[in-house]
Amino acid sequence: MAASPLGVGTTAVLPARRPQPGAWTTLVRFSRKKPLGAAGGVIMLVILLTAVFADQLQTYDPIATDAAQSLAPPSWEHWLGSDHLGRDIYSRIVHGARVSLLVGVASTLMGSVLGGIIGLLSAYVGGKTDLITQRFMDILQGLPLLVLALVMSAALGPSIGNVILAISIPIIPRAARVIRASVLTIREMQYVEAARAIGLRHLRIAFRHILPNTMGPFIVLATAQLGGAILVEAALSFLGVGVPEPYPSWGRMLSVSAAEYAQKAPWLVLFPGVAISLAVFGSNLLGDALRDTLDPRLRGA
Amino acid sequence: MKTYIAQRLGIGLVTLFGMSVVIFLLLRLAPGNIVDILFSTGGYVNPAERAAIERELGLDRPLWAQYVEWMGQLAVGNLGKSYRYDLPAWEIIRPLVPVTLELAMLSLIISVVLGVPLGVISAVRQDTRLDYVLRVFSLAGLSMPSFWLGMVIILGLVAWIGWIPPVTYVRMSENFWLHAVQFMLPALAVGYRSSALIMRITRSSLLEVLREDYVRTAWAKGQTRRAVIWRHALKNAILPVVTVIGIEFAFLIGGLVVTETVFNLPGLARFLVQAILWRDYPIVQNLVMFIAVVVILSNLLVDMLYGVLDPRVRYGS
Numbered sequence: 187m188a189a190s191p192l193g194v195g196t197t198a199v200l201p202a203r204r205p206q207p208g209a210w211t212t213l214v215r216f217s218r219k220k221p222l223g224a225a226g227g228v229i230m231l232v233i234l235l236t237a238v239f240a241d242q243l244q245t246y247d248p249i250a251t252d253a254a255q256s257l258a259p260p261s262w263e264h265w266l267g268s269d270h271l272g273r274d275i276y277s278r279i280v281h282g283a284r285v286s287l288l289v290g291v292a293s294t295l296m297g298s299v300l301g302g303i304i305g306l307l308s309a310y311v312g313g314k315t316d317l318i319t320q321r322f323m324d325i326l327q328g329l330p331l332l333v334l335a336l337v338m339s340a341a342l343g344p345s346i347g348n349v350i351l352a353i354s355i356p357i358i359p360r361a362a363r364v365i366r367a368s369v370l371t372i373r374e375m376q377y378v379e380a381a382r383a384i385g386l387r388h389l390r391i392a393f394r395h396i397l398p399n400t401m402g403p404f405i406v407l408a409t410a411q412l413g414g415a416i417l418v419e420a421a422l423s424f425l426g427v428g429v430p431e432p433y434p435s436w437g438r439m440l441s442v443s444a445a446e447y448a449q450k451a452p453w454l455v456l457f458p459g460v461a462i463s464l465a466v467f468g469s470n471l472l473g474d475a476l477r478d479t480l481d482p483r484l485r486g487a
Numbered sequence: 488m489k490t491y492i493a494q495r496l497g498i499g500l501v502t503l504f505g506m507s508v509v510i511f512l513l514l515r516l517a518p519g520n521i522v523d524i525l526f527s528t529g530g531y532v533n534p535a536e537r538a539a540i541e542r543e544l545g546l547d548r549p550l551w552a553q554y555v556e557w558m559g560q561l562a563v564g565n566l567g568k569s570y571r572y573d574l575p576a577w578e579i580i581r582p583l584v585p586v587t588l589e590l591a592m593l594s595l596i597i598s599v600v601l602g603v604p605l606g607v608i609s610a611v612r613q614d615t616r617l618d619y620v621l622r623v624f625s626l627a628g629l630s631m632p633s634f635w636l637g638m639v640i641i642l643g644l645v646a647w648i649g650w651i652p653p654v655t656y657v658r659m660s661e662n663f664w665l666h667a668v669q670f671m672l673p674a675l676a677v678g679y680r681s682s683a684l685i686m687r688i689t690r691s692s693l694l695e696v697l698r699e700d701y702v703r704t705a706w707a708k709g710q711t712r713r714a715v716i717w718r719h720a721l722k723n724a725i726l727p728v729v730t731v732i733g734i735e736f737a738f739l740i741g742g743l744v745v746t747e748t749v750f751n752l753p754g755l756a757r758f759l760v761q762a763i764l765w766r767d768y769p770i771v772q773n774l775v776m777f778i779a780v781v782v783i784l785s786n787l788l789v790d791m792l793y794g795v796l797d798p799r800v801r802y803g804s
Contacts, residue, residue: 222623324498325505328779330741333759337510337775340763341517413630420632421745425760440635445749452642459635467630474626 216479223475229468237283246274248281249432257451267453269439270446275453278434279461285435286465289350290416297354297415298408301361306400308362309369310392316366323359331356332418339422344430353418357411361404368403372396402480409473413466420462436462488794495790499783503776507561510775511554514768520546521570521766544570557772567769571762576769580755580777586656587754590677590747591739593670597678598685599732605682606689606728611716613694621686628683634745637676641750656753673750677742681735688731693724726797733789737782 207215217224236243245265252272260267266275308319326334338352372378373396381391422428423437431438439458448455522540541547545556560567566576609621644650652669659666696702697720705715740756747757755774762770 321498321501321505324502325509328502328506328782329775330738330778330782332741332744333775333778336744336760337513337763337771341513343518417632421634424632424634424745425748427760427764437632440632440638445638448638448642449645452646455635455638455642459632459639462635463627463631466632467626470626470630 216475220475220479222471223478226468226471226473226475229464230472233283233287233465233468236280237287240281240284243280244274244277246277248273248277248434257447257454259451260453266457267451269451269454273434275439275457278439279436279457281434282436282439282458282461283465285346285429285433286416286419286462289346289353289419289429290412290465290469293350293353293419294357294408294411294415296350297357298361298404298411300354301358301363302365302400302404304358305362305365305367306369306392306397309366310373310388310396319362323362326356326359329356331414332421335418335422336425336427339427344427346429346433349419349422349428352422353415357415360411361407364403364407365400368400369396372399406473406477406480409469409476413469413473416462416466416469492787492791495787499787502783503779506779507558507772507776508554510772511557512550514766514771515550515553517766519766521768522546524766557769561773561776566773569762569767569770571765571767571770576773579758579770580774583753583755583758586752587740587743587747587756590670590674590743590752590754591736593674594678594681594739594743595732595736597674598681598735601678602682602685603689603725603728606686607693607716607721609686610690610693610697622690625683625686628679631680632745633676633680633742634749636679637673637746637749640672640676652750654751656751669750669752673743673746673752677739677746680742681739684731684735685728689724689728692727693720696720696724699723723797726793729792729796730789733785733792736785740778740781 217227250273252268255264255268255272256270258264258268258272264274264276266279268274269278304319304323308316329337334356335352338355339349342348342352378391378395381395386395419428419435420437420440423435424441426438426441428437429435436458440455445455520541521544522537526537538547545553557567566580568574569576569579572579605621605625609618612618641652644652652672653665657665657669693716697716702715702720705719710719743754743756744760745756746752747754748760751757755777759771759774762774
């Protein structure tokens with residue numbers, strides 16, 4: 187025991203730091219405790235791999251039309267059948283994974299990061315700024331998510347970038363609210379006071395000291411929004427204001443043409459819908475499990 | 488209490504004002520107006536004719552003047568004229584309101600009737616096989632697009648009993664049963680999704696309450712299971728459920744946008760989509776404001792209900 191300046195063996199009192207478990211161990215432990223969450227993770231992984239390797243997995247060009255194969259039922263040639271233009275449904279679904287994931291993840295990230303920063307600064311600064319920001323968030327939250335996204339998407343015009351923007355804007359107030367609430371409590375903690383006492387600048391305190399402690403709620407929030415974002419993209423594309431041709435999007439595969447031929451060719455309706463549901467189901471399962479693990483207070487909410 | 492309501496209404500008005508600016512600008516930023524869309528189907532564009540129509544609709548005036556006019560008209564209860572149909576907007580919107588309200592109320596009833604009891608069962612049988620089945624059932628409801636579920640329901644009916652739902656709207660006065668079925672199907676598709684949320688919140692809220700001391704006391708007094716759960720515990724667990732129901736009501740209207748399209752019902756939500764595509768500003772602006780008013784009022788109503796349901800809640804500044 188070395189003599190410390192205070193003459194007390196402070197170093198000895200500190201407990202030895204437990205080694206952090208490796209990534210693999212964490213993963214195994216997580217899936218043992220949360221089998222449903224792990225199943226959701228696997229579903230999302232499969233969809234991610236499908237999106238990445240869509241070119242290798244396709245059996246036909248997803249946008250090539252073939253009049254002879256119009257409305258062909260599922261068979262060895264066309265695993266999930268073909269649509270009215272003779273396009274292969276399976277190949278279109280495989281490529282649709284790209285659009286759904288890209289739009290879902292990008293809009294969720296954009297909305298939650300922007301909303302998170304707004305919530306962080308608004309709660310940290312407080313006072314009038316906070317009040318005014320809150321009112322702005324009220325405006326964005328005054329409409330159902332789909333209605334706002336619909337108006338935005340129609341106003342911006344059809345393109346993937348615009349759809350991402352249109353879906354991310356309604357996510358901002360929801361993210362801002364969650365992060366604001368958690369910053370309000372963190373702000374009052376002693377370590378923040380200590381940081382202020384040693385003269386750190388505000389931005390540094392906000393982003394380096396407070397922000398990392400909001401990561402739990404942030405991840406929970408983002409995974410919870412992901413499923414919703416995928417659903418909204420599907421709805422927008424279904425209504426014809428979402429992802430434009432020629433990208434195969436699950437939502438648009440269900441739109442007018444599918445509804446028209448649905449009686450003759452139910453596979454037009456069934457398979458893209460199953461794909462959407464599976465993706466959202468996977469992200470919901472994963473989101474639930476992550477929430478239980480990272481934020482026990484919200485358990486089951 | 489009165490000052491609280493006044494305060495909330497004031498905030499609501501500010502929100503509505505902000506919303507009107509946002510919607511107004513969004514629509515004007517959109518590429519093309521109704522004149523472009525009219526001419527794009529005609530093919531030939533005569534600049535003089537175009538300018539004439541724009542002048543007639545007031546689209547040639549500066550944005551702020553258009554906005555001030557809209558607000559002025561709104562203040563005296565005039566919703567303006569639909570560009571597309573050349574009819575007063577209110578005349579077009581009025582018959583749509585009951586369709587959407589009926590659908591929304593039905594969906595809400597279905598979601599509560601389904602969601603609350605299932606949530607209670609799930610909580611009481613926590614971690615049993617039944618609980619797992621119910622939780623997966625509710626998660627599935629949250630995962631399926633309701634418009635797709637609607638399509639599948641129609642397909643199923645056609646395939647199994649060979650019955651095709653009517654493709655055009657049937658009034659209640661024409662044929663009550665056909666009308667009821669026509670509304671039940673989309674209400675089921677939308678209500679299932681909302682019921683999932685209600686079930687989840689009921690479950691978690693009840694689980695928390697069931698651990699409280701007063702519930703243990705009730706058990707100890709020898710009360711029946713039914714009395715403990717439905718009378719003692721649920722009463723306190725229902726508060727968060729009411730919040731979710733309020734939020735869901737607003738959300739339902741969003742979900743109806745697509746469902747009304749699938750089931751070909753002449754409601755507000757379906758009309759909104761068409762009006763947006765046509766750049767029919769007076770219709771879109773006023774419909775969006777209407778939805779916003781519904782959202783704000785239902786939020787306020789929920790907060791009011793708090794005080795009724797739970798005497799511990801006090802409204803102060």
